[in-house]
Every structure is written in C-alpha cells, then in structure tokens.
Amino acid sequence: MKTRSLYVGLLFCSTLLVGILWSALVQRGYAADAFKAKVLVVAGPCQHPPGTHEAIAGARLLTHCVAHAENVGPISALLLEAWPKDGSVLENTATIVFIGDIFPPERMDERDKIMAQLTKLMDQGCGIVCIHYATGLRGEHVAEDGDHPLLHWMGGYFATGGCKHHRSVARVCPATLVPEDNDHPILQGWKKFAFDDEPYWNNYFGKDGMAPNVTSLVYAMLPPTEPKKETIGWAIQREDGGRGVGLVVPHFFRNWRIDDLRTLVMNSIVWTAKLDVPAEGVKSSLPDLATFKPDSVDPQPRRKR
Ligand SMILES: [Zn+2]
Secondary structure, eight states, X not given: OHXXXXXXXXXXXXXXXXSOOOOXXXXXXXXXXXXXXXXXXXXXOOOOOTTBOOHHHHHHHHHHHHHTOSSSOOEEEEEESSOOSSGGGGTTOSEEEEESSSOGGGGSTTHHHHHHHHHHHHHTTOEEEEEGGGGEEEGGGSOTTOOOHHHHHHSOBEEETTOSSXXXXXXXXXXXXXXXXXXXXXXXXXXXXXXEEOOOBSOBOOTTSSOXXXXXXXXXXXXXXXXXXXXEEEEEEOTTSOEEEEEOOOOBGGGGGOHHHHHHHHHHHXXXXXXXXXXXXXXXXXXXXXXXXXXXXXXXXXXXX
C-alpha cells in the first residue's frame, strides 16, 4: 500500500507540476522502490532555430533512452519542462541532466531558490550532466575570476557571452570525437566518430586549468584550420561524493541518431547516478526522431515571428 501511494503521489506531483511525464513509472509499471536510480531530465529555455538545440525534444529523447536502457536499470526517468514548485520531486534524485540554452537555472524564474535547492542536492552527492549549451555560462553569471558553483559541480564550463576571464569558442564545423586513452567507465562501448556539429572548444576548467579530480574523457582536434587537442567531454569526481559530466555536443538534433554519441551520453548519465556502466556501454534503442516532436529533425532557418 505504501509503495502504491508513493507511486500515485509521485505520478500526481510530476503530472501536476511539469505537464508532461515520460516516466518509466508509466511506461514499465514498476513500483517506485524497484528502481535502481531516479534521474531528472530538465529542459531549460531555448531559442535556437528548428533542428538545433531542440531542448524539449532532446529532453524527451534522453528521458526515453534512460527509461528504456536495455542493459542497466530499471531507472526512473522524469522529464521536467520547468523547475518543480514542489521540492519533494527532487528527493532521492541520483542525477540531474540539463539541456537548454545556457545553464538552465541561470535563465529560470526563481534562480536563487533553484540554485539553493541544487546546492543542497549536490552537497548530498547528487550527480549532474550538462549537454551542449547547458554547459554555458555568460559573463553576468560568473564572478570576475570566473568562479561559479557549476565549476565545482561539473569541473568546467563553456565560457561565453562577455566572460572577461576566459573566452570559449562556438563554431559549427566538422569534428571527430575521440575517447581519451584512459579506463574511465564512460568510455566503454563506443568508439571515435566524425560528424558536423558545434563542439565548443577552449572550455574553462578553472584558474589553474583542469583540477586533479577532473578527467578529460573526449577530445577533438580543433579548430580544423589550426588543430590542437581540445576537451569536448569531461568528468569530475567531487569530494562530496557526487559526480558530474560536461559534454559540449550535440548542437544538431539529428546527431542524436549517432549510436556512439548516445552511448557516450547514456554512460555519463548512468555513471553520475553511481550505477555501474556495462562493459559494452549503455544500450538504448531509438524510435524515429520525429517521435520526440522537435520543431524540425533537420536544421531549418529561424522562423519569422
Ligand atoms: Zn549550438
């Protein structure tokens, strides 16, 4: 009975507060306590042209992949299109995935309240994964020396929009993402791949560069005209026990079709949730991308308003 009331309570809160629920609770019918972990996927504000960023569709896709991971789990995956007003939605969260333009809490209403709630979660060892532009902070978000809680939670960020301490670069170009030569679990089950995307480079890892508890996971030789090794994905093992991963791709929604990219992202979610990453990587099958209702699967010019 307790399990059932928990289930109903969670379902009610989620539906009420976030509008859309793509939850493993619904899709698989497990009792709440049968899950190995609870993952929140948060879609932040996004103003990019159709086929690029596609924060909400990307969040639906990630929620689907987590809930249907074939060789790990079961994992409870909740999609949030807004920050929950009821703090109980956050309880027992193993990891939070952010997708959107700029680190979403900086662009959401009640920023300070959200950051306080996040700080509490991170202090308790909750994981964090930011995808593409959600790794981004602008000059107005960071201290003069570049400090920001995200630097400590995730190990680095994409420094953009008037950051005086550091200037990262965003440019659409061909890139080959290569796993680093180390034995990090996130590197299991995928191999290097080439695509057209917008892999941010010269990302910011702190005044003294990458901290000892931060590991470069994925690199690319950028820019194509003057190639040098640039970290595109990284992981932190924090002192509070929590784990964070920053991945500065994908820009194009259609790139979610790339199995190796999805395995990299899914491994990151599972690792930050403190679950074991299978040796063959986390496997996720994907329906047609249109299923997730993006404005467009392929990139289109910005629509006139
Ligand atoms: Zn982009």
